[in-house]
Amino acid sequence: xxxxxxxxxxxxxxxxxxxxxxxxxxxxxxxxxxxxxxxxxxxxxxxxxxxxxxxxxxxxxxxxxxxxxxxxxxxxxxxxxxxx
Amino acid sequence: xxxxxxxxxxxxxxxxxxxxxxxxxxxxxxxxxxxxxxxxxxxxxxxxxxxxxxxxxxxxxxxxxxxxxxxxxxxxxxxxxxxxxxxxxxxxxxxxxxxxxxxxxxxxxxxxxxxxxxxxxxxxxxxxxxxxxxxxxxxxxxxxxxxxxxxxxxxxxxxxxxxxxxxxxxxxxxxxxxxxxxxxxxxxxxxxxxxxxxxxxxxxxxxxxxxxxxxxxxxxxxxxxxxxxxxxxxxxxxxxxxxxxxxxxxxxxxxxxxxxxxxxx
Numbered sequence: 001x002x003x004x005x006x007x008x009x010x011x012x013x014x015x016x017x018x019x020x021x022x023x024x025x026x027x028x029x030x031x032x033x034x035x036x037x038x039x040x041x042x043x044x045x046x047x048x049x050x051x052x053x054x055x056x057x058x059x060x061x062x063x064x065x066x067x068x069x070x071x072x073x074x075x076x077x078x079x080x081x082x083x084x
Numbered sequence: 085x086x087x088x089x090x091x092x093x094x095x096x097x098x099x100x101x102x103x104x105x106x107x108x109x110x111x112x113x114x115x116x117x118x119x120x121x122x123x124x125x126x127x128x129x130x131x132x133x134x135x136x137x138x139x140x141x142x143x144x145x146x147x148x149x150x151x152x153x154x155x156x157x158x159x160x161x162x163x164x165x166x167x168x169x170x171x172x173x174x175x176x177x178x179x180x181x182x183x184x185x186x187x188x189x190x191x192x193x194x195x196x197x198x199x200x201x202x203x204x205x206x207x208x209x210x211x212x213x214x215x216x217x218x219x220x221x222x223x224x225x226x227x228x229x230x231x232x233x234x235x236x237x238x239x240x241x242x243x244x245x246x247x248x249x250x251x252x253x254x255x256x257x258x259x260x261x262x263x264x265x266x267x268x269x270x271x272x273x274x275x276x277x278x279x280x281x282x283x284x285x286x287x288x289x290x291x292x293x294x295x296x297x298x299x300x301x302x303x304x305x306x307x308x309x310x311x312x313x314x315x316x317x318x319x320x321x322x323x324x325x326x327x328x329x330x331x332x333x334x335x336x337x338x339x340x341x342x343x344x345x346x347x348x349x
Contacts, residue, residue: 026171030174030175030178033178033182034178037178037181037182037185040185041185044185044189048192048196051196052196055196055199055202058202058206059202062202062205062206062209065209065213066209069209069212069213069216072216073216076216076219
C-alpha cells in the first residue's frame with residue numbers, strides 16, 4: 001500500500017504502517033489468547049480423563065467386591081456347611 | 085461521526101444476520117457475546133448439561149457471525165468500520181467462549197468431586213463384608229463347641245480298672261443261673277462305671293471309635309444288659325485266670341445283701 005501510494009506522501013505511509021502494526025498486535029493478542037485457551041483445554045482434558053479413570057477404577061473395585069459378596073452369600077445360603 | 089454511524093450499522097447488520105442465534109441460545113446470545121453470556125445466573129445453566137448445551141450453541145453462533153462479518157466486509161465500502169466492528173466482536177467472542185468453558189469445566193469438576201454415591205456404595209459393601217465375616221466367625225465358634233472335649237468320654241486303660249473287674253467277677257461267680265437276670269438288674273446301676281470303662285477296650289479293639297455314654301450301655305432292654313455282663317465275665321476270666329475257681333466269702337455276703345435289699349424294696 002505504501003509502495004502503491006507513492007513515496008511522495010510519507011504521512012499516509014506512516015498511518016498505514018501504524019494501522020498495520022495495530023492489526024498485527026490485535027491478531028497476535030487474539031492468537032495468544034486462543035493458544036492459552038487451547039492449552040487450558042488440553043490440561044482440562046488430561047485432568048478430567050485422570051479423574052474419570054480413577055472413578056472408573058473405584059467403580060470396578062466396588063463391582064468386584066459386590067460380586068464376591070454375592071457369591072459368598074449365595075454359597076452360604078445354598079450350602080451352610082461351607083463355613084464349617 | 086461517520087465512524088460511529090458505521091459501527092452502529094455494522095452491529096445492526098450483525099444482529100440482523102443472525103436471528104437464529106438469538107432464538108436458539110439461552111442466556112447471553114441476544115447480546116453478541118457479552119460478559120453476561122456466562123450463563124452463571126441463567127436457569128438453563130444450573131447443571132452441567134445446560135452449560136454444555138450453551139457451549140455447543142455458541143459454536144454455531146460463532147460460525148454464523150464469521151460468515152456475516154465476511155459478507156458485510158465484502159459488500160460495504162466502509163471496510164474500516166466493518167473491520168473495527170469485527171475486531172470488537174472477536175474480543176467479545178473470545179471472552180464469551182472462555183467464560184462458557186470455565187462454567188462447563190467448573191460444573192464438571194464439581195460433579196467429579198462429589199462422589200457421594202461411590203462413598204455410600206463403598207460403605208455399604210464394607211458393612212456387608214463385616215456382616216459376612218461375623219457370620220463366618222460365629223459358624224466357626226459353633227463348630228469348635230462341637231469338637232471341644234467331652235468329660236464323659238474319658239477312657240482309662242485296662243490296668244487301672246482292675247477293681248471294677250474283680251467286683252464284677254465276684255458277683256458273677258456267686259450268682260446262680262436262675263437268678264442271673266435279677267442280679268443283673270440289681271448290679272446294673274452299681275456297675276455303671278465299670279461298664280463305661282470296659283466297653284471301649286473289650287468290645288472293639290480300636291479305641292476312640294465308640295463314644296457311647298455310660299447310660300447308653302444300660303438301657304432298659306435286657307439284651308444290652310446281657311451283652312455288657314458277658315463282656316465283663318470274659319474280662320474277669322482272662323485277667324484273673326486261676327482265681328476263677330476261688331469263691332470268696334465277701335462275694336456271697338454282697339450277693340445276699342443285695343437280695344435282701346431287693347426283697348425289702
